[in-house]
Amino acid sequence: MASNQEIRVRFLAGPHFAAGGALKYSCNASLITFLAMLLLRATPAFAAAVSVAPTQVGREAVALLAERASDADPEVRAAVAAAWGELGNRAAISLLKRALQDANPDVRVAAAYSLHLLGDVQGLTALIDETKAAKSGPAASPAEELRRMARDASRARATIKLGEAGDAGREALKAALADPAGEVRDAAAVALGRLGLGDCAQFLEALKDPDEGVRASAAKSLGLIGRDGLELLKKALTADASAAVRAQAATALASFKRDPGCVGLLVAALKDKSGRVRLAALRALARREEAEATSALKALLAKSPPPEPALIATAALAARGEEADLELPELTLGQQDPELRALAVSALASSGKPRARELLIKTMREDADARVRVQAAAALVAGLRRAEPSR
Numbered sequence: 127m128a129s130n131q132e133i134r135v136r137f138l139a140g141p142h143f144a145a146g147g148a149l150k151y152s153c154n155a156s157l158i159t160f161l162a163m164l165l166l167r168a169t170p171a172f173a174a175a176v177s178v179a180p181t182q183v184g185r186e187a188v189a190l191l192a193e194r195a196s197d198a199d200p201e202v203r204a205a206v207a208a209a210w211g212e213l214g215n216r217a218a219i220s221l222l223k224r225a226l227q228d229a230n231p232d233v234r235v236a237a238a239y240s241l242h243l244l245g246d247v248q249g250l251t252a253l254i255d256e257t258k259a260a261k262s263g264p265a266a267s268p269a270e271e272l273r274r275m276a277r278d279a280s281r282a283r284a285t286i287k288l289g290e291a292g293d294a295g296r297e298a299l300k301a302a303l304a305d306p307a308g309e310v311r312d313a314a315a316v317a318l319g320r321l322g323l324g325d326c327a328q329f330l331e332a333l334k335d336p337d338e339g340v341r342a343s344a345a346k347s348l349g350l351i352g353r354d355g356l357e358l359l360k361k362a363l364t365a366d367a368s369a370a371v372r373a374q375a376a377t378a379l380a381s382f383k384r385d386p387g388c389v390g391l392l393v394a395a396l397k398d399k400s401g402r403v404r405l406a407a408l409r410a411l412a413r414r415e416e417a418e419a420t421s422a423l424k425a426l427l428a429k430s431p432p433p434e435p436a437l438i439a440t441a442a443l444a445a446r447g448e449e450a451d452l453e454l455p456e457l458t459l460g461q462q463d464p465e466l467r468a469l470a471v472s473a474l475a476s477s478g479k480p481r482a483r484e485l486l487i488k489t490m491r492e493d494a495d496a497r498v499r500v501q502a503a504a505a506l507v508a509g510l511r512r513a514e515p516s517r
Contacts, residue, residue, distance in 0.1 A: 202497050
């Protein structure tokens with residue numbers, strides 16, 4: 127990339143994004159190098175890592191993240207913005223503040239939350255701004271109504287994220303309980319519930335609704351809160367006629383860490399007649415830390431399942447320090463489906479084996495999908511930082 131080359135980003139609105147727009151970024155090669163060194167200079171493991179690598183892997187990974195911050199795909203830009211916060215270094219603050227001006231709301235929310243994680247107060251204020259409703263009259267056309275629905279969905283996601291920022295967003299969340307959009311009001315109730323404020327009565331009642339969509343949404347909300355409704359969720363997993371409800375109930379049970387009885391129900395749900403429910407139960411078991419859950423994951427792998435469940439189980443076991451076979455992730459990196467390749471990267475990121483790192487480097491450099499390359503780059507930098515000895 128030429129120094130000071132200006133990249134104009136243009137993209138069309140998707141079903142989950144705001145109306146398309148254009149955004150300018152100025153990308154300076156020397157700035158990228160400087161940022162890379164700032165992010166990694168405090169990591170002694172970095173020097174050892176690059177000594178056995180063909181290039182300076184850490185610098186290369188950070189440079190890729192900085193470059194893809196102006197990718198044409200808003201999902202890629204959002205992934206980069208989220209990665210900066212997860213990597214935990216304030217050197218990325220200027221890039222994140224620039225991302226607050228992105229035309230896409232999900233990119234702005236990711237950037238705002240990362241700024242909050244990095245201790246910059248502008249992150250919290252930006253998150254609060256993303257939850258607010260714009261003043262507008264009745265929709266003039268079906269297209270305008272669809273755009274309004276997309277904005278409300280985005281504001282609801284921002285509201286959930288604001289709840290993750292902790293007690294600092296309490297007053298804004300309380301105000302959102304009176305929002306004109308029901309989706310935002312529900313998100314505010316969930317966010318406050320996760321903070322131990324308010325109750326779950328509306329979701330407990332909704333779990334009994336005759337409409338399966340309402341029950342599924344209620345199960346999801348109760349799982350996000352992770353406090354009330356345990357017995358109702360257990361009953362929904364085992365007895366509800368709707369696969370959508372059973373799947374959301376399985377997902378929700380992953381959050382009730384204090385109840386070991388959930389694990390047995392999730393193991394049983396691995397035999398549900400619905401593949402959607404089986405996959406949700408597996409993902410929930412991957413989030414549980416009990417020995418019974420670990421045994422279930424190992425038993426599933428022993429049966430040579432299809433790639434998706436096998437990769438989920440492999441990643442979960444590797445994250446627990448269990449011995450994980452990297453043959454499947456390596457083979458999956460050659461598949462056409464980018465979602466499967468992303469799962470393979472997750473499995474490799476959880477492994478501490480040198481071969482896993484080699485495959486992540488190869489993926490960062492060669493994968494056809496920018497989202498997968500960004501994921502691999504972030505995993506490499508995170509791995510180097512984890513290797514840093516505590517001081």
